[in-house]
Amino acid sequence: MHGGAIDLHTHTTHSDGSVGPADLVALALRNGAQAIAITDHDTVSGLAEGRRAAVSAGVEFIDGIEISAEYRPGTMHLLGYFIDPDSDELRSKLGDLKEGRERRNPEIARKLQALGMNVSYDEAAALAGNEIVGRPHFARVLVSKGYASSIQDAFDRYLAKGAPAYHEKIRLNPANAISLIHSAGGAAVLAHPYQLQLQSFEETEALVLSLCKLGLDGIEAIYSRHSREQRLLYSQIAERCGIVTTGGSDFHGSYKPDIDIVKGTGDLFVPYSVLEALKNRAARPRRTSTC
Known part of the structure; x- marks a missing residue:
């Protein structure tokens, strides 16, 4: 029976985290993780090490990624879960x-x-x-x-974005990012929607609906920096759209010292049932969304 916590949003030294994949898995186990996903930015290079450590520790491991997408005025990231790291299309992009x-x-x-x-x-x-x-x-x-x-x-x-030494990087448009995740066999989830900087429920729901038409599978509602009200709001949008409410800490090690793996800022709990729902979404035939 699955009743433990999971963490579906973590970063290692292979992108912008301070902890290597094996050490990250050990920290997750210490904090009671039943399952862990590594979701480094635009790379899968840390997944093999993370998986080996997870198998050794008896922790379920999810191959993941976080892809940056074009969006103004805020920031849009799309998380991919259950991807095939060896996908030719994914590797090429x-x-x-x-x-x-x-x-x-x-x-x-x-x-x-x-x-x-x-x-x-x-x-x-x-x-x-x-x-x-x-x-x-x-x-x-x-x-x-x-x-x-x-x-x-x-x-x-x-x-940071908007600071004097920031330089924009190449990003995929949202449609291509979602399609890329699907092409690698994964489920696509909108990460930390508060960073979209939308001002109302209606604006947020309209954007999510547009992403659903592109095949979006879930929203990261249970997130370290989301307030209780935001978590409820984004969960309601997910329910209305018929997609999965997901969550994760966005752990970066010492680079975000207030965020602990699995626990976030102290009140984070992502249930295993989220993972089961994502597995079902990843296994779906990819044609058109039901949203």
Whole structure:
């Protein structure tokens, strides 16, 4: 019988987290996880290590990903669950996104230098090692050189969207992101909808309905930074659209120190029943949505 907690939104050192896949699984087990998904940004490179650790620990493991999608004025991310990491189409598109990210990084370094900071791309790459270079590595350089007091401070002042050293990356449009997840055998879920920056229930529902027509399978309502009211609102929208209410912590390790894996900020609980519903959605034939 499945009655434990799960976490369907976590990040490792393979994208913008501070903890490696095996250590992340160990932390999840310590916090009582019955199942765990690794959902790194635009990469599946950490999934094999995570799966090996989960099998060894007796924790159910879900191959996942978080794909950035084009959206204004806020931020749209789409989570994929039960994907095939070896899907040719997925691998090809992720390769394109990686190339775009690699072109972006020197631009971030250039903008930081224009602000008078002695920060280079090579310094960020040295911290990344074999991982994909990203903004967290630039943030670590900024902290080490005294330009920022913490990783979060570095993002808030310089690296976050709208900050002076931010540089836009290549993103898929929502239709292509959902289609890519489906092509890899997965279920597509709208992540942390509060980041869409919509002002009303009606606006949010209208957007979700439009995504449902593209095949959206769920909404991440049970989320660390969602208030009780937001969790209820997004759950109601999911129910009205006939899709799954999902959840996860968005764990990033020390880069988001107030968010613990499985537990979020302390009141997070995502039941196993969510995972079963997502499995059913991932197994559905992909034609048109019922929304």
